[in-house]
Amino acid sequence: MDQGRSGRGALGVPVGGAADSSALGAANRLVGNDAAVAGLEITLKGPSLRFPRGGVVALAGARFAATRSSGTAVGWGETLVLAAGETLNLEQVETGCRCWLALRGGLAVPPVMGSRSTFLPAGFGGYRGRALRAGDVLASGAQVGAVRLLRARVPFIERDEPLRVVAGPQVGLFEDAGLLAFFTGNYRVAAASDRRGLRLDGPAVSYARAEVPSQGVLPGAVQVPPDGRPIVLGWDGPVTGGYPVIAGVIAADMAKLAQLRPGDAVRFATIELERARALATEQWEIEALT
Template identity: 35%
Template sequence: MKILQPGVLSLVQDLGRIGKHRIGLTVGGPMDPFAFRWANRLCHNQDNESVIEISIGGFSAEFTQKTQIAITGATVDVKLNGKPVSMWETLDVNAGDVLKLGFASQGCRLYLAVLGGFNVEAQFGSTATVVRENLGGLSGKALIKGDVLTLHNTDFKARVAMPEQHRPDYADPSPLRVVLGYQADSFSRLDKTRFFHGEYTVSERMDRMGYRLTGPECHSSVSSMLSEGISHGAIQVPPDGQPIVLLNDRQTIGGYPKLGSVMSIDTARLAQMTQGKKVYFTPVTVEEAHAINVLARRKEARIELVSL
């Protein structure tokens, strides 16, 4: 598959570089794991096959062999040889076919999977591209015009689609659920009230490392601290009082106080938000978070694809 236009940012991703924080490498991987997994499943792949994560859109590519593809995630116009085709279903493509994606109208992360996955060499156990670390993908960089990704030669399989009622609603205004951390006690009751009852806005400083939000200030009584490991979804609060939710390409250690962590099921929703979107938070206990995750996994396991 030859890249004709890479769009705003297109990266090869698998589920990420797990267990490498001890040597200073971040995880990477898909910002929206649900859309990532289902792009692979619609292509009859294992969940960890390499796909292309496309931010915002504007992507186009030409296929040099027959294969099957699926596009999930943010809502965009998708055209194959100039004709509209659907997202969230298996599509047959042949040598010479050209795929074009418009720009996202809802959400901002898209996933393009191919039958058998993209044939990309793993580094430190993963193909996930982390540009800051110059690792993964094609030479550790974002895809550019003219790049060629090799595909596996496989016969067509049954075409399937995800029922519309199971597709994510990227306009969902529900609050992001937060498990408080051990440093939460360094924030006053008033500051925590401001945070959980306030309205925040996604700023222009939002990328794969994290989302900086603007809104009610909250401050910790801790003025300095030793750097420590940072979990996915951690809410760092720097001296200006404006929270930063750290995501896939976050640094492995940091020294700002942290109020808690956004549940991973909700960081996926945050990662689909663009500048100017409104964000709200609500606290949950560890036990509630476990229950929410178990129920979400059971619900996803019950999703049945529809034959086309």
């Protein structure tokens, strides 16, 4: 995964990319890469990775149980130098859902539409358009010069805090009872959730039935289908939708969204649009300086 492919919405292709670009950027900086270089996004359970020629790697995001060949535990947010033939073993996630592994030089997979990210629903990008399997071999990109260990801000995620949202374009369609259910209800991430969207189990959100024309939607948009169970659109979700959108998760909280897994509790809290914009600007400025 990298920062995704922008400007392809007219073709039905979402931006996609890393679910938490700041975590990928932090890992990349720790190995001396540009923040946008492609790395691995690892979800819930990690792989065992062998480095025939060695390598310089870093991990950021959710913490997984991880060891190197010697059995030594691997730190998070640290630069790790692996010798030729060493193996990096990642097991079950300890808290959260996803982490990102950066390799000095990046991953040398062919770009598709300007990105090396995998788009699983359509089967293109990344490594043959699919999730990695045992036996797959990935090449690293060119490594120029000596290793430079750079300072990086590894994001810290308050997972127990509510997701902050701004009002959606169809909020006026929702009845008082529906709004009360949505903003005071306790939800759980359903098992049928993935990068396309997080389906939520909990109080049904009622709204006035009305014809809603298809509209452009973005990751973080909270759609409510006829059964009243909200769906928070993810990074590989559709670029258009016909369900009413009650709210949108703010940009500064998309990293929280990336760490939710099936069974996790979800609550929502409103925030003013101007405050949401200010938080997004602050986040961008911090990332630009680190």
